[in-house]
Amino acid sequence: LWETLTGARLFERDEPAVTTRAIDEAAIVAPSSQRAEVPATVDAVVLRALARDLDARFATARAMADALEDTRTTATRAEVKAWVERRA
DSSP states (O other), X not given: OHHHHHSSOSSOOSSHHHHHHHXXXXXXXXXXXXXXXXXXXXXXXXXXXXXXXXXXXXXXXXHHHHHHHHTOOOOOHHHHHHHHHHHO
């Protein structure tokens, strides 16, 4: 998810051994540090999913999906109207 949101590789380095070390040791930064439009609520879900401490991660994929669903915001009436008008 981090890579999908940012369009970049989180741990990839020039050498395979360095990439492996990065997976174990590199800081995991929020997606919004690469793409400002990523909301803080999504950052929190992604960072929890990537936690190195297994107990800090989501227990199930369903729990992560639920957390992602909770990050959604509802569009206002004006936003929906503008969206429909752009497509009409």
